[in-house]
Amino acid sequence: xxxxxxxxxxxxxxxxxxxxxxxxxxxxxxxxxxxxxxxxxxxxxxxxxxxxxxxxxxxxxxxxxxxxxxxxxxxxxxxxxxxxxxxxxxxxxxxxxxxxxxxxxxxxxxxxxxxxxxxxxxxxxxxxxxxxxxxxxxxxxxxxxxxxxxxxxxxxxxxxxxxxxxxxxxxxxxxxxxxxxxxxxxxxxxxxxxxxxxxxxxxxxxxxxxxxxxxxxxxxxxxxxxxxxxxxxxxxxxxxxxxxxxxxxxxxxxxxxxxxxxxxxxxxxxxxxxxxxxxxxxxxxxxxxxxxxxxxxxxxxxxxxxxxxxxxxxxxxxxxxxxxxxxxxxxxxxxxxxxxxxxxxxxxxxxxxxxxxxxxxxxxxxxxxxxxxxxxxxxxxxxxxxxxxxxxxxxxxxxxxxxxxxxxxxxxxxxxxxxxxxxxxxx
Amino acid sequence: xxxxxxxxxxxxxxxxxxxxxxxxxxxxxxxxxxxxxxxxxxxxxxxxxxxxxxxxxxxxxxxxxxxxxxxxxxxxxxxxxxxxxxxxxxxxxxxxxxxxxxxxxxxxxxxxxxxxxxxxxxxxxxxxxxxxxxxxxxxxxxxxxxxxxxxxxxxxxxxxxxxxxxxxxxxxxxxxxxxxxxxxxxxxxxxxxxxxxxxxxxxxxxxxxxxxxxxxxxxxxxxxxxxxxxxxxxxxxxxxxxxxxxxxxxxxxxxxxxxxxxxxxxxxxxxxxxxxxxxxxxxxxxxxxxxxxxxxxxxxxxxxxxxxxxxxxxxxxxxxxxxxxxxxxxxxxxxxxxxxxxxxxxxxxxxxxxxxxxxxxxxxxxxxxxxxxxxxxxxxxxxxxxxxxxxxxxxxxxxxxxxxxxxxxxxxxxxxxxxxxxxxxxxxxxxxxxxxxxx
Numbered sequence: 053x054x055x056x057x058x059x060x061x062x063x064x065x066x067x068x069x070x071x072x073x074x075x076x077x078x079x080x081x082x083x084x085x086x087x088x089x090x091x092x093x094x095x096x097x098x099x100x101x102x103x104x105x106x107x108x109x110x111x112x113x114x115x116x117x118x119x120x121x122x123x124x125x126x127x128x129x130x131x132x133x134x135x136x137x138x139x140x141x142x143x144x145x146x147x148x149x150x151x152x153x154x155x156x157x158x159x160x161x162x163x164x165x166x167x168x169x170x171x172x173x174x175x176x177x178x179x180x181x182x183x184x185x186x187x188x189x190x191x192x193x194x195x196x197x198x199x200x201x202x203x204x205x206x207x208x209x210x211x212x213x214x215x216x217x218x219x220x221x222x223x224x225x226x227x228x229x230x231x232x233x234x235x236x237x238x239x240x241x242x243x244x245x246x247x248x249x250x251x252x253x254x255x256x257x258x259x260x261x262x263x264x265x266x267x268x269x270x271x272x273x274x275x276x277x278x279x280x281x282x283x284x285x286x287x288x289x290x291x292x293x294x295x296x297x298x299x300x301x302x303x304x305x306x307x308x309x310x311x312x313x314x315x316x317x318x319x320x321x322x323x324x325x326x327x328x329x330x331x332x333x334x335x336x337x338x339x340x341x342x343x344x345x346x347x348x349x350x351x352x353x354x355x356x357x358x359x360x361x362x363x364x365x366x367x368x369x370x371x372x373x374x375x376x377x378x379x380x381x382x383x384x385x386x387x388x389x390x391x392x393x394x395x396x397x398x399x400x401x402x403x404x405x406x407x408x409x410x411x412x413x414x415x416x417x418x419x420x421x422x423x424x425x426x427x428x429x430x431x432x433x434x435x436x437x438x439x440x441x442x443x444x445x446x447x448x449x450x451x452x453x454x455x456x457x458x459x460x461x462x463x464x465x466x467x468x469x470x471x472x473x474x475x476x477x478x479x
Numbered sequence: 480x481x482x483x484x485x486x487x488x489x490x491x492x493x494x495x496x497x498x499x500x501x502x503x504x505x506x507x508x509x510x511x512x513x514x515x516x517x518x519x520x521x522x523x524x525x526x527x528x529x530x531x532x533x534x535x536x537x538x539x540x541x542x543x544x545x546x547x548x549x550x551x552x553x554x555x556x557x558x559x560x561x562x563x564x565x566x567x568x569x570x571x572x573x574x575x576x577x578x579x580x581x582x583x584x585x586x587x588x589x590x591x592x593x594x595x596x597x598x599x600x601x602x603x604x605x606x607x608x609x610x611x612x613x614x615x616x617x618x619x620x621x622x623x624x625x626x627x628x629x630x631x632x633x634x635x636x637x638x639x640x641x642x643x644x645x646x647x648x649x650x651x652x653x654x655x656x657x658x659x660x661x662x663x664x665x666x667x668x669x670x671x672x673x674x675x676x677x678x679x680x681x682x683x684x685x686x687x688x689x690x691x692x693x694x695x696x697x698x699x700x701x702x703x704x705x706x707x708x709x710x711x712x713x714x715x716x717x718x719x720x721x722x723x724x725x726x727x728x729x730x731x732x733x734x735x736x737x738x739x740x741x742x743x744x745x746x747x748x749x750x751x752x753x754x755x756x757x758x759x760x761x762x763x764x765x766x767x768x769x770x771x772x773x774x775x776x777x778x779x780x781x782x783x784x785x786x787x788x789x790x791x792x793x794x795x796x797x798x799x800x801x802x803x804x805x806x807x808x809x810x811x812x813x814x815x816x817x818x819x820x821x822x823x824x825x826x827x828x829x830x831x832x833x834x835x836x837x838x839x840x841x842x843x844x845x846x847x848x849x850x851x852x853x854x855x856x857x858x859x860x861x862x863x864x865x866x867x868x869x870x871x872x873x874x875x876x877x878x879x880x881x882x883x884x885x886x887x888x889x890x891x892x893x894x895x896x897x898x899x900x901x902x903x904x905x906x907x908x909x910x911x912x913x914x915x916x917x918x
Contacts, residue, residue: 225783242766244772256643256646267789268796271646271796427867431624436877436884439851440883446634447894454895457793457901464790464909467911
């Protein structure tokens with residue numbers, strides 16, 4: 053079982069980089085909104101004569117029609133304008149007829165206006181404030197992500213380093229089998245039944261079978277959760293040993309094993325006194341070079357693992373913080389996918405950034421800006437910025453996967469490095 | 480191997496139908512060129528018309544103020560007049576006659592109306608603010624901004640779908656040649672490849688494939704055939720519509736398999752895309768299985784095989800990611816299709832895509848993104864911005880941002896294709912890894 057040295061990579065919720073900012077004066081704003089609403093009511097009540105207005109509209113329509121016909125010439129009108137004119141005629145006729153058929157026109161107008169207001173105006177609390185809070189989601193996961201990646205790296209880098217370890221021979225091969233069996237990662241088509249666990253079902257009905265051989269385990273198709281750990285002491289050294297409690301944690305362990313399998317076998321370094329011989333020193337020095345390179349090469353895999361990892365239930369403060377921000381996103385009418393499980397279990401960095409990106413795509417985001425005085429034209433500009441942000445985010449996501457894909461070349465080229473270490477005596 | 484062969488679509492012959500194929504479906508979204516002023520009219524004359532129209536509006540406004548002394552009256556009339564002007568814009572733009580300069584003229588008209596309003600002595604600032612809010616910001620259902628916001632939500636619809644499709648395809652590849660007695664890098668692999676190509680009719684007559692292995696009836700985009708579709712990266716360049724293949728579940732030897740059963744041309748090409756990824760991966764030795772693992776040699780072989788398989792999974796993901804990026808949902812994914820159709824229709828309403836664009840058959844992630852980006856290249860977008868008070872300079876800045884947006888999308892697509900090219904180098908190197916298994 054992959055284990056983790058105690059003290060490496062704590063997994064605690066970082067303090068939010070941006071505390072709750074008072075971006076508006078709610079009292080002032082409410083008064084302003086109320087004042088405006090009252091004025092609108094008065095304004096509507098003061099309508100003197102709807103009939104007069106309708107007459108005005110009718111008069112204008114007739115004038116415009118006549119004007120168009122005169123100006124453009126009856127025979128040489130562009131076809132589009134003819135059809136336009138007819139369309140307009142029908143539209144105005146219908147409009148006038150409808151208005152005339154209603155006795156309490158004022159009430160109808162008032163009702164329509166209030167409906168419009170109800171639909172678009174005044175969310176219960178300020179949208180900007182919500183947006184700022186939602187955007188803090190990114191800062192919650194930044195440190196968490198690096199911590200998870202570091203923790204996973206420490207597990208892999210600490211493997212087969214003991215006195216009698218053998219990271220490139222029978223011990224590695226045997227452990228590979230035992231660990232796969234213990235984690236239930238065997239596929240029924242090629243592993244004995246005792247190594248297969250069909251009881252665990254992940255996202256999209258995915259099973260654990262071969263989850264440690266499949267990049268899809270860490271690419272976002274599967275929800276991963278950092279597992280619980282037990283502390284065990286082996287040869288005087290304390291280790292954190294994963295003790296997965298649920299399907300998402302089981303899949304996280306599978307994801308870690310995926311990166312470990314990607315790394316593959318490597319010779320164990322000379323240990324203790326054996327380092328102090330001239331050969332041992334050279335072997336260790338060479339091994340250190342290879343280990344440093346391997347650490348860099350595996351980082352993309354571990355970062356992708358971390359990108360799709362959410363906290364576990366022991367990280368209450370982080371989950372609570374994320375839940376509160378997620379609730380703000382919900383209040384801001386951001387569409388939250390069902391797979392997010394209402395954010396009750398925390399969010400992965402990928403999920404957090406998805407919510408932040410989604411914020412600027414919600415209709416409410418634009419309605420709120422309208423109510424804050426942004427012009428229609430400015431919002432069309434914001435729309436482009438939002439799309440740009442989305443595309444850049446997608447590019448980052450694609451790159452994160454591609455780094456894993458391109459790392460396999462480095463992993464294979466590293467074989468020569470390990471061979472050189474083995475020649476000097478690495479086991 | 481027999482099971483896996485089924486997994487990859489044997490038994491398809493006889494089910495292949497000469498499905499209707501609409502060549503225009505999902506072709507690159509043409510956008511109305513920003514400056515395509517077609518000379519079917521006299522520009523000077525149109526400018527004159529518009530100028531007079533603007534003057535007339537001011538006159539009307541003045542007339543109206545005499546007819547109606549209420550702000551509401553002004554609002555109603557302005558709405559009608561503005562709607563008329565919007566329709567005029569639409570008609571002119573649709574027929575390719577609107578130049579951005581004319582958009583500016585309309586904007587000036589609007590400004591003139593606003594000034595006239597002041598002249599007419601609307602005293603109450605608060606009331607005027609309410610009026611302006613209503614006029615400028617509160618959007619009726621047909622407003623362009625509303626459409627734009629909805630169109631931008633298209634990209635979100637494919638987020639989970641895309642990754643699920645990639646992993647579905649990856650699992651098909653990773654499960655091949657794993658059963659007892661399988662041989663993934665020898666005669667069985669070669670024989671199965673020939674059989675599969677024949678069944679799927681990917682054979683090319685120039686190679687001397689028998690006519691049974693060649694499909695002459697299925698036509699994809701630009702008239703392309705299935706011939707060699709499993710050997711070309713062009714199958715994954717977006718030029719061909721791919722639709723996730725329909726499958727049915729089958730259990731054999733206690734193992735559940737999904738058997739592919741393509742229902743239309745797009746699904747056949749999707750299968751060809753999957754076979755392209757399989758061919759890219761190439762042969763690999765089958766691992767020791769079951770009790771054969773439990774020998775000293777079996778353990779070492781299996782551990783090495785697992786290492787190679789993990790690397791191959793990464794390398795192949797570049798291919799399955801690209802396949803998924805260009806895949807649209809099939810008819811069993813109605814929820815997604817319906818959501819996409821609604822948003823796609825808004826893109827039509829916003830004149831970002833042609834009116835005959837097929838929104839009903841679902842959209843791939845690539846197409847959803849393309850539609851979103853096309854919106855910012857449409858004339859209508861800038862006409863709407865201009866009418867909403869954006870200055871000429873503002874709109875030029877918007878155009879630059881739209882270009883940056885498009886470039887970001889292009890960079891992302893290039894990154895995807897680059898990864899595929901890079902993966903081939905990795906796949907080549909994995910050969911050494913597989914050789915270690917066989918040793």
